[in-house]
Amino acid sequence: MIYLDYHATTPVDPSVADYIYRYMVHEFGNASSIDHESGDRAEAAVKAATRHVADLVGATPRDILFTSGATESLNLAIQGTVNHLASLSPGRGGGGEGKPRIAISNVEHKAVLDTCDALHKQGRIELIHIPVDTQARLDLDQLEKACASGIHLLCIMAANNEVGTIYPIEKIAHIAQRYQVPLLCDASQAVGKIPIQFNEWGITMLAMSAHKLYGPQGVGALIVRRDHRLEPLLYGGGQQRGLRPGTFNLPGIVGLGEACRLRAEEMAEDEVEIGQKRELLQTLLQAQIPDLVINGDPQNRLAGNLHISIPGIPNSAIIARVRYSLAISTGSACSSGVETPSHVLRAMGLAESVVEGALRIGLGKFSTDDDIHQAAEILIQAVQGVKQVMA
Numbered sequence: 001m002i003y004l005d006y007h008a009t010t011p012v013d014p015s016v017a018d019y020i021y022r023y024m025v026h027e028f029g030n031a032s033s034i035d036h037e038s039g040d041r042a043e044a045a046v047k048a049a050t051r052h053v054a055d056l057v058g059a060t061p062r063d064i065l066f067t068s069g070a071t072e073s074l075n076l077a078i079q080g081t082v083n084h085l086a087s088l089s090p091g092r093g094g095g096g097e098g099k100p101r102i103a104i105s106n107v108e109h110k111a112v113l114d115t116c117d118a119l120h121k122q123g124r125i126e127l128i129h130i131p132v133d134t135q136a137r138l139d140l141d142q143l144e145k146a147c148a149s150g151i152h153l154l155c156i157m158a159a160n161n162e163v164g165t166i167y168p169i170e171k172i173a174h175i176a177q178r179y180q181v182p183l184l185c186d187a188s189q190a191v192g193k194i195p196i197q198f199n200e201w202g203i204t205m206l207a208m209s210a211h212k213l214y215g216p217q218g219v220g221a222l223i224v225r226r227d228h229r230l231e232p233l234l235y236g237g238g239q240q241r242g243l244r245p246g247t248f249n250l251p252g253i254v255g256l257g258e259a260c261r262l263r264a265e266e267m268a269e270d271e272v273e274i275g276q277k278r279e280l281l282q283t284l285l286q287a288q289i290p291d292l293v294i295n296g297d298p299q300n301r302l303a304g305n306l307h308i309s310i311p312g313i314p315n316s317a318i319i320a321r322v323r324y325s326l327a328i329s330t331g332s333a334c335s336s337g338v339e340t341p342s343h344v345l346r347a348m349g350l351a352e353s354v355v356e357g358a359l360r361i362g363l364g365k366f367s368t369d370d371d372i373h374q375a376a377e378i379l380i381q382a383v384q385g386v387k388q389v390m391a
Contacts, residue, residue: 001324001325001326001327002325002326002327002371002374002375002378003327003366003367003371004326004327004328004361004362004363004367004371004375005327005328005329005360005361005362006304006362006363006364006367007161007162007164007189007212007304007305007329007360007362008329008362009211009212009217010211010212010213010214010215010364011214011364011366012211012214012215012216012255012259013214013215013258013259013262015258015262016214016215016216016255016258016259016262017255019254019255019258020216020251020252020254020255020258021251023042023045023250023251023254024251027041027042027045027250028042028250029041029042029250030042030247030248030250031043031045031046031248031250032237032239032247032248042248042250045250045253045254045257046066046248046250046253046254047061048254048257049253049254049256049257049258049260050064050066050257051257052257052258052260052261052264053208053221053223053256053257053260054223055260055261055264056191056192056196056260056261056263056264057187057191057196057197057198057206057208057223058196058197058198058199058200058201059198059199059206059223060199062226063198063223063224063225063226064221064222064223065221065222065223065224065240065241065243065244066219066220066221066240066244066248066249066252066253066256067219067220067221067222067244068218068219068220068249069209069210069211069217069218069219069220070109070111070186070188070207070208070209070212070220071111072220072222073207073208073209073220073221073222074109074111074112074115074184074186074207074222075111075115075233076222076230076232076233076243076244077184077205077207077222077224077230078102078112078115078116078119078153078155078184079115079119079231079233080230080231080232080233080243081100081152081153081182081184081228081229081230082100082102082119082124082125082153083230083231084229084230084231085100085152086124086231087231099123099124099125099126100124100125100126100152100153101125101126101127101128101149101150101151101152102116102119102125102126102127102128102151102152102153102154102155103127103128103129103130103143103146103147103151103153103154103155104116104127104128104129104130104154104155104156105129105130105131105132105138105155105156105157106129106130106131106132106343106347107132107136107157107160107162107165107343107344107347107348108155108156108157108186109157109161109186109188110343111186112155112157112184112186113343116155128146128149128151130142130143130146130156131347132347132348133348133349134348134349134350135163135165135295135296135297135298135348136160136163136165136295136296136297136344136347136348137165137297137300138156138167138168138172140168140171140172140175143156143172143175144175144179147175147176147178147179147181148179151179151181152181152182153181153182153184154172154176154181154182154183154184155183155184155186156169156172156183156184156185156186157185157186157187157188157189157190158185158186158187158189158190158191158194158196159187159189159190159193159194159301159302160189160296160344161188161189162296162307162331162342162344162345162360163295163296163297163301163305163307163344163345163348163360164189164296164297164301164302164304164305164306164307165296165297165300165301166190166194166297166300166301166302169185169187169196169201169203170197170201173185173201173202173203174201174202176202176204177202182204182205182228183202183203183204183205184204184205184206184207185203185205185206185207186207187206187207187208188207188208188209188212188220189212189302190302191208191212191213191260191263192212192213192214192259192260192263192267193213193267193271193302193303193304194271194302195267198223203223203225204224204225204228205222205223205224205225205228206222206223207220207221207222207223208220208221208223210252210255210256210259213259213260213263214259214262214263214364214365215255215256215258215259215260216251216252216255216256218249218252219249219252219253219255219256220256221256222244224243230243232244232245234246266365270365271303271304272303273365274303274304274363274364274365274367275303275304277363277367277369277372278303278304278305278306278363280369280372281306281361281363281372281375281376282294282306284372284373284376284380285308285376285379285380288376288380289310289379289380289383291310291311291312292308292309292310293308293309293310293311293354293357294306294307294308295307295308295309295345295348295350295354295358303363304362304363304364304367305360305361305362305363306361306362306363307358307359307360307361308358308359308361309350309353309354309355309357309358309359310357310359310383311351311353311354311357312353312357312390313357313383313386313387313390314356314357314386315330315356315357315358315359316330317386318359318379318382318383318386319359321381321382321385321386322378322379322382325378326375326378326379328359328360328361328362329359329360329362330342330358330359330360331344331358331360341355341356342355342358345358361375
């Protein structure tokens with residue numbers, strides 16, 4: 001099996017896995033139990049991991065909350081903001097007059113879309129959608145108009161999890177600041193791949209997951225500026241300023257920290273090499289599949305992202321032929337099993353044949369040149385085989 005589904009999850013870096021094992025088997029203390037040396041060492045490990053996370057994204061360690069991943073982080077950020085506004089005024093955020101207004105792009109991750117849709121259906125928020133063009137690029141004029149109209153939260157991802165388009169978060173943060181609008185950035189696909197400066201850019205909240213940057217699944221972080229108020233979704237224990245209580249996931253947290261430390265060292269060089277491999281794969285495929293369509297912004301996308309469509313060839317037919325030899329996907333892993341086409345491609349306004357033929361390929365630092373050549377051959381044979389059947 002050639003693994004090219006790095007957007008869904010990355011393999012854990014072996015050195016990160018060794019670090020996790022150490023804190024599962026040998027240094028397994030409870031970081032909140034500081035009456036003995038075992039707890040002290042666990043607490044020190046959490047603090048070290050916090051510094052590594054902060055360093056990678058240009059944040060302050062005290063602003064970091066560890067969670068189970070970006071989905072939880074985004075829910076805490078959105079629901080916590082709405083609940084806090086409701087606590088200030090029973091009508092606001094509780095379904096009455098003057099309910100909070102939240103603006104989101106049409107291509108956000110389902111963790112943002114579904115959370116906002118649920119709050120909207122409950123009558124607790126007004127929801128404003130910001131459109132994108134055919135390359136999934138944001139309309140910044142519409143974004144600024146939304147901010148100027150008076151909103152209480154702006155939710156924009158740093159990079160799209162399907163087509164890989166990168167968004168100008170620094171510019172967006174400056175627009176949001178101009179109108180005193182808090183900005184929540186889903187940086188799941190971006191952290192460890194492109195530079196991010198949380199404090200310098202003026203981002204209010206940032207969500208991330210370890211398993212997108214060669215760390216373990218089931219752990220992530222929400223970075224929250226101290227001047228932005230949230231209500232917790234969980235209660236009990238008081239850990240992490242009471243905003244995310246519960247026993248620290250020590251192995252996961254140290255794994256996230258070590259993964260962040262490594263990305264800070266390796267990111268720049270790795271992403272150049274990954275981008276070169278992606279270009280090689282694209283060239284090989286285009287040489288044999290002349291009707292191949294590249295989706296997303298070709299000039300401003302994640303280095304490892306290659307989102308393609310073969311019009312007239314259903315993606316399900318390709319997946320059926322390659323599923324035991326090549327790991328790629330038809331879209332977001334969080335939408336697996338969902339029969340409806342990608343909301344991202346729909347929002348981009350792509351032709352039906354392009355949407356139905358879409359495939360997401362994700363490369364990473366462990367992808368080799370041999371992987372690329374073999375993957376190209378497998379995909380080319382699959383496309384030719386389906387065309388013969390459909391002829």
